[in-house]
């Protein structure tokens with residue numbers, strides 16, 4: 001006779017020649033606490049107990065049990081319990097899967113989206129406000145500053161700043177009622193700009209805590225964007241430097257593979273000061289070196305190694321000087 | 322309204338102009354899963370199986386002769402994602418069957434969870450299909466292994482799962498994405514290579530290329546020797 005002991009998500013079972021001869025079903029609380037152990041191939045209390053009563057039984061642990069054993073659980077009562085157990089386990093696994101790198105990714109993506117929103121709204125603001133005051137708009141490039149200043153100062157004051165008389169402007173006469181919605185829009189843009197800087201500060205803080213080395217080498221925002229493209233710190237740390245160099249250029253890369261168009265030389269990394277400031281003849285080389293160091297930094301951060309950020313950065317700057 | 326039973330058990334069809342659409346009988350009437358249309362006939366509600374949203378749906382549209390999934394089947398579904406296709410599989414197998422819906426991405430499994438809570442014949446599993454020993458405690462022997470995961474070694478993963486969980490004479494259904502196996506090779510070459518591998522261990526009972534609905538994808542329906 002063959003005796004086997006097998007634990008799954010609903011209980012521990014004794015098999016006698018492939019048929020269930022004894023069982024210890026788990027309570028809801030036990031389901032969670034035993035699941036991890038069983039998955040890691042560790043012994044759990046009910047197994048020990050069953051083994052003491054059936055010395056010599058083979059414990060099927062950490063491997064796939066034979067078909068006849070698994071088949072026993074297709075019975076409706078076991079299936080029903082298995083579904084309940086899997087729902088409990090999966091819910092907990094979903095909750096536990098959320099890590100802080102996911103929070104950086106959400107915030108970083110939100111910063112990119114906020115940038116787009118500010119850009120779109122500001123274009124509308126300028127169109128609209130220019131009916132009232134066309135001349136001033138061109139004197140200020142920053143959308144955020146523009147939105148702010150038109151709320152603070154009158155048309156007369158603003159025109160004076162660029163040396164124009166209000167009477168000679170091409171702007172139409174607006175009632176307060178017609179000016180109000182424009183000012184509301186400007187206020188909205190200002191508040192999006194505030195949101196952006198708060199979230200930037202948040203990303204900088206969490207990057208420094210969680211990816212100190214990447215933060216030092218890539219800078220917080222570029223580092224966060226690379227992280228977002230990779231999907232997680234683990235994935236980023238597994239990427240070779242050549243992949244890091246092209247993160248953010250997936251479309252161009254794909255076009256290259258499909259149509260043989262010229263391969264991209266860099267993705268997001270182009271925004272790194274050491275790359276963007278490099279002469280165009282050495283930009284490819286600079287991108288490669290920066291990617292190389294970011295890749296090393298990500299590996300250190302993933303394995304919670306020591307801080308080498310300053311050294312990495314210095315080495316890089318020395319090489320690219 | 323002329324909903325008809327298809328030659329394939331558990332599948333229904335309806336003429337819409339010149340076109341034929343495929344339907345499954347909704348196990349949870351009043352609830353749809355991915356924005357699909359529903360049709361009523363008597364007491365029953367049917368959900369359209371949108372062939373552009375599901376590889377198995379595309380296989381139906383390409384007139385696959387066997388699905389490998391029947392009323393009452395127990396199915397191990399690898400790569401369930403948010404459950405678009407898995408929900409139709411759940412309809413087909415009905416309350417006498419069962420679907421173990423596995424995916425390794427927690428984010429998509431969150432949506433799958435809502436589905437599993439509604440459907441009493443569906444169980445969610447978060448695990449990597451590469452490691453069957455890690456979820457052997459959450460499944461049983463099944464009548465069908467269905468796999469749709471975009472992985473380089475998808476054929477090997479499929480075989481591992483069929484070895485572990487598929488009963489003798491059971492069906493293995495594999496959706497292959499050529500680009501995940503090898504970006505440089507022509508899709509046909511990749512399909513050929515997968516076919517040779519499968520044939521060493523299984524009997525291929527049907528094969529369909531899924532374009533134009535799913536570009537560079539194909540589906541193998543196999544039987545375990």
Ligand SMILES: C[S@@+](CC[C@H](N)C(=O)[O-])C[C@H]1O[C@@H](n2cnc3c(N)ncnc32)[C@H](O)[C@@H]1O
Pocket residue numbers: 374375376377399400401402403404405406407423424425426429448449450451469470471472
């Ligand atoms: C193309 S989608 C499947 C779509 C789904 N079959 C449908 O039609 O509704 C592929 C899924 O496989 C999952 N996946 C990829 N590799 C996996 C693996 N090794 N183990 C488990 N799931 C995997 C992905 O998370 C993704 O959700």
